[in-house]
Amino acid sequence: MxxxxxxxxxxxxxxxxxxxxxxxxxxxxxxxxxxxxxxxxxxxxxxxxWLCIGRANDIPNKGDFFTIDLINEPLIAVRQADGSIKVMANVCRHRAMKVADGQGNARRFRCPYHSWVYGLNGALQSAPDLNENPCFDKSTISLPEIRSEIWQGFIFVTFDKDIPxxxxxxxxxxxxxxxxxxxxxxxxxxxxxxxxxxxxxxxxxxxxxxxxxxxxxxxxxxxxxxxxxxxxxxxxxxxxxxxxxxxxxxxxxxxxxxxxxxxxxxxxxxxxxxxxxxxxxxxxxxxxxxxxxxxxxxxxxxxxxxxxxxxxxxxxxxxxxxxxxxxxxxxxxxxxxxxxxxxxxxxxxxxxxxxxxxxxxxxxxxxxxxxxxxxxxxxxxxxxxxxxxxxx
Known part of the structure; x- marks a missing residue:
């Protein structure tokens, strides 16, 4: 990276x-x-x-999200159904377009370019013209997760898998x-x-x-x-x-x-x-x-x-x-x-x-x-x- x-x-x-x-x-x-x-x-x-990107309380409900570009890395933080927060790469796995902008609430994320659809957990749910293709397995595709942690209500991320x-x-x-x-x-x-x-x-x-x-x-x-x-x-x-x-x-x-x-x-x-x-x-x-x-x-x-x-x-x-x-x-x-x-x-x-x-x-x-x-x-x-x- x-x-x-x-x-x-x-x-x-x-x-x-x-x-x-x-x-x-x-x-x-x-x-x-x-x-x-x-x-x-x-x-x-x-x-x-570890880099702070915002507050967990700013996305309190299921589907609440915000996006941020961090050192040329587009990220999306989203509240999951179980109440946890997940931070993912805000980059479609097809042609690299952002799947979301700004902040708001969503049931899923749809890439505007070719309508690839991702669940709140980042898993690919639909890829038009490819869903039934035997050579394409959408279950193997998801938005990459970025390591994150909540400290005192602040959301921190890191690109290092090994630091404490x-x-x-x-x-x-x-x-x-x-x-x-x-x-x-x-x-x-x-x-x-x-x-x-x-x-x-x-x-x-x-x-x-x-x-x-x-x-x-x-x-x-x-x-x-x-x-x-x-x-x-x-x-x-x-x-x-x-x-x-x-x-x-x-x-x-x-x-x-x-x-x-x-x-x-x-x-x-x-x-x-x-x-x-x-x-x-x-x-x-x-x-x-x-x-x-x-x-x-x-x-x-x-x-x-x-x-x-x-x-x-x-x-x-x-x-x-x-x-x-x-x-x-x-x-x-x-x-x-x-x-x-x-x-x-x-x-x-x-x-x-x-x-x-x-x-x-x-x-x-x-x-x-x-x-x-x-x-x-x-x-x-x-x-x-x-x-x-x-x-x-």
């Missing part, structure tokens, strides 16, 4: 990025703009990691977020991906930029003067690619809204300390979870090319919150309050990508509050080295 090749950038070039925060410099600019290196990454990273379960990898984060009851939260709206003109690694989260890029947006809503940043939260594990930080306020129930406080009911079961905390946990390579006192936000991103990606975010709440009469009003207020922050981030990501194409692109030093990026680089570089060592 993904070719295993050696790194076109000599691995020793990454040594300067695999150091302590006081000494490390950023990755080589070529790692963000080279087509050859992106092809290496597809085999080194995306062929062998995602639940095993995320044990420490599971324990840390237990009181947020992630599994039972539901989306305020489905994920809606949009295009960003930037390499997928540009999305690395850190808190250094907040007081600068977001000085007139985020900082106007959240009391940064009363917070401290905890970079050593117990869920951190470079080896497992779970890397983040907590913003810990002096007061409970603060949130980046125009009021400075949460607009929704506080999640039941949170401790007093958790009500003062915003958890920013990256699950490498393509997910960020932000756990707040009244909700959880999550972000996904995928490369669509060397210098292009798609990005999406949505909010998760208890069903009881969404059922409130004023939920739509307050939720839309939250979205509007953070819109400018998102626009500023997109501006920065795309501007950074333009700069990385310059012959003057730097390998800059890291500030102490960019320790998250240094740790993410360590996780990434380790996978580069393993892939290069095991390449064909």
């Amino acid at each position: 993904f070719t295993s090749i050696r790194s076109p950038i000599p691995l020793q070039e990454f040594d300067a990025s695999d150091k302590t925060t006081n000494d490390a410099v950023s990755l080589p600019p070529e790692a963000f703009i080279s087509d050859d290196f992106f092809n290496f990454e597809k085999g080194a990273i995306f062929a062998h990691e 379960p995602i639940s095993q990898r995320l044990e420490s984060l599971t324990d840390y977020l237990r009181n947020w009851d992630l599994e039972n939260l539901v989306s305020a709206e489905p994920l809606q991906f949009f295009d960003v003109e930037a390499n997928w690694k540009v999305f690395g989260d850190e808190c250094y930029h907040c007081a600068h890029l977001h000085s007139q947006s985020w900082c106007e809503m959240y009391d940064t003067s009363s917070e401290m940043i905890d970079y050593e939260a117990s869920y951190n594990s470079i080896d497992q690619g779970v890397i983040g930080y907590n913003l810990v306020s002096l007061k409970p129930d603060l949130s980046p809204t125009r009021t400075g406080r949460n607009l929704q009911p506080i999640l039941k079961g949170l401790t007093e300390e958790q009500r003062k905390t915003l958890v920013y946990a990256t699950i490498a390579p393509n997910m960020l979870i932000i756990a707040m006192p009244d909700k959880v936000k999550y972000f996904l991103w995928y490369p669509t090319g060397t210098q292009t990606s798609v990005f999406a975010a949505t909010w998760l709440y208890p069903q009881s919150t969404i059922d409130q009469d004023n939920f739509q009003e307050t939720w839309k207020m939250e979205v509007e309050d953070l819109k400018q922050v998102m626009l500023e981030d997109i501006f920065a990501w795309e501007s950074v990508q333009k700069g990385l194409r310059s012959t003057n692109a730097p390998r800059g030093r890291y500030a102490p509050s960019e320790v998250v990026l240094v740790r993410l680089n360590k996780w990434l570089i380790n996978r580069y080295r393993n892939a290069d060592l095991n390449s064909n």
